[in-house]
Amino acid sequence: xxxxxxxxxxxxxxxxxxxxxxxxxxxxxxxxxxxxxxxxxxxxxxxxxxxxxxxxxxxxxxxxxxxxxxxxxxxxxxxxxxxxxxxx
Amino acid sequence: xxxxxxxxxxxxxxxxxxxxxxxxxxxxxxxxxxxxxxxxxxxxxxxxxxxxxxxxxxxxxxxxxxxxxxxxxxxxxxxxxxxxxxxxxxxxxxxxxxxxxxxxxxxxxxxxxxxxxxxxxxxxxxxxxxxxxxxxxxxxxxxxxxxxxxxxxxxxxxxxxxxxxxxxxxxxxxxxxxxxxxxxxxxxxxxxxxxxxxxxxxxxxxxxxxxxxxxxxxxxxxxxxxxxxxxxxxxxxxxxxxxxxxxxxxxxxxxxxxxxxxxxxxxxxxxxxxxxxxxxxxxxxxxxxxxxxxxxxxxxxxxxx
Numbered sequence: 001x002x003x004x005x006x007x008x009x010x011x012x013x014x015x016x017x018x019x020x021x022x023x024x025x026x027x028x029x030x031x032x033x034x035x036x037x038x039x040x041x042x043x044x045x046x047x048x049x050x051x052x053x054x055x056x057x058x059x060x061x062x063x064x065x066x067x068x069x070x071x072x073x074x075x076x077x078x079x080x081x082x083x084x085x086x087x088x
Numbered sequence: 089x090x091x092x093x094x095x096x097x098x099x100x101x102x103x104x105x106x107x108x109x110x111x112x113x114x115x116x117x118x119x120x121x122x123x124x125x126x127x128x129x130x131x132x133x134x135x136x137x138x139x140x141x142x143x144x145x146x147x148x149x150x151x152x153x154x155x156x157x158x159x160x161x162x163x164x165x166x167x168x169x170x171x172x173x174x175x176x177x178x179x180x181x182x183x184x185x186x187x188x189x190x191x192x193x194x195x196x197x198x199x200x201x202x203x204x205x206x207x208x209x210x211x212x213x214x215x216x217x218x219x220x221x222x223x224x225x226x227x228x229x230x231x232x233x234x235x236x237x238x239x240x241x242x243x244x245x246x247x248x249x250x251x252x253x254x255x256x257x258x259x260x261x262x263x264x265x266x267x268x269x270x271x272x273x274x275x276x277x278x279x280x281x282x283x284x285x286x287x288x289x290x291x292x293x294x295x296x297x298x299x300x301x302x303x304x305x306x307x308x309x310x311x312x313x314x315x316x317x318x319x320x321x322x323x324x325x326x327x328x329x330x331x332x333x334x335x336x337x338x339x340x341x342x343x344x345x346x347x348x349x350x351x352x353x354x355x356x357x358x359x360x361x362x363x364x365x366x367x368x369x370x371x372x373x374x375x376x377x378x379x380x381x382x383x384x385x386x387x388x389x390x391x392x393x
Contacts, residue, residue, distance in 0.1 A: 006308055032327040035296055042099040042300055044089040060296040061323050062145055062310055
């Protein structure tokens with residue numbers, strides 16, 4: 001089966017049939033961090049992917065430095081708006 | 089796997105709730121969780137004008153989509169950070185979303201108004217890009233809301249965002265920030281819009297699944313500046329724990345909120361604390377704890393280097 005990845009965009013071929021949960025395990029991916037899409041549809045961990053399938057493994061994690069949760073406190077630059085109404 | 093509600097084919101298992109949903113029941117679930125967040129945290133009602141900060145990503149577009157479908161008076165704000173192709177693509181996603189739905193879209197162009205894109209500004213003032221970005225976004229989110237008479241500013245922060253942020257703050261004992269980690273922050277003083285996070289009951293995976301089954305065309309690419317960001321490491325770590333022990337993220341963040349509420353009885357309210365320390369910035373009049381706000385200090389520094 002053809003597997004499409006993002007971040008970075010790449011494509012790999014893996015022989016099927018294979019259950020989604022086994023595929024994720026083989027690729028060392030955390031199920032909570034990705035969704036598996038076949039065509040336009042989401043598939044669940046117990047679904048079996050066929051050899052002729054084309055699936056996208058889409059990461060669901062996003063986000064930058066976030067709101068004031070950095071490893072380096074920023075004396076003088078904490079930013080009142082950041083402390084008072086942290087939003088980002 | 090079958091949907092636990094209607095027995096149709098499931099599209100998503102949700103181990104933390106020991107359930108699985110089909111496309112239609114997943115949409116119902118997301119609606120219910122957002123409505124519950126709005127009501128339980130007394131975020132807003134249908135008489136409020138709600139400004140949703142949107143990035144073109146799954147979270148903010150899902151939030152805007154659901155609030156619009158639920159009949160709330162919503163408009164959108166997009167801050168164009170000027171990050172090359174990424175910003176062009178994300179702005180286009182936002183426009184393609186709002187136009188056909190007749191949702192008012194406000195756009196703040198950083199390149200035009202601040203005189204440079206976010207990467208150039210950060211280099212000028214020698215601050216990390218994400219820190220500069222956060223200051224600029226927070227400033228314009230609030231300022232746009234206040235100037236256009238929106239009573240509420242809503243952002244798409246989800247359970248994963250809040251749990252990861254809490255983990256970061258606890259790991260570094262940044263206790264000053266913990267008090268402000270609630271999903272609803274009051275409009276304590278004139279010049280502040282009320283800030284709310286209606287997605288705090290939903291995980292990123294549940295929101296992404298909603299966006300996919302409802303065919304929301306969101307930007308999948310990650311901001312190029314977020315590579316290697318600590319938040320991503322915290323999220324991945326929490327997801328590993330969640331995988332082994334479903335419910336970990338909600339127990340961590342919701343448990344924190346419950347303790348925060350219990351302890352709030354013995355402390356001055358957030359609004360009272362804010363009123364004691366906030367005054368208008370001498371340059372822009374936005375509320376600040378010092379004479380000149382962080383945004384104005386940052387821009388002054390950018391103009392002198």
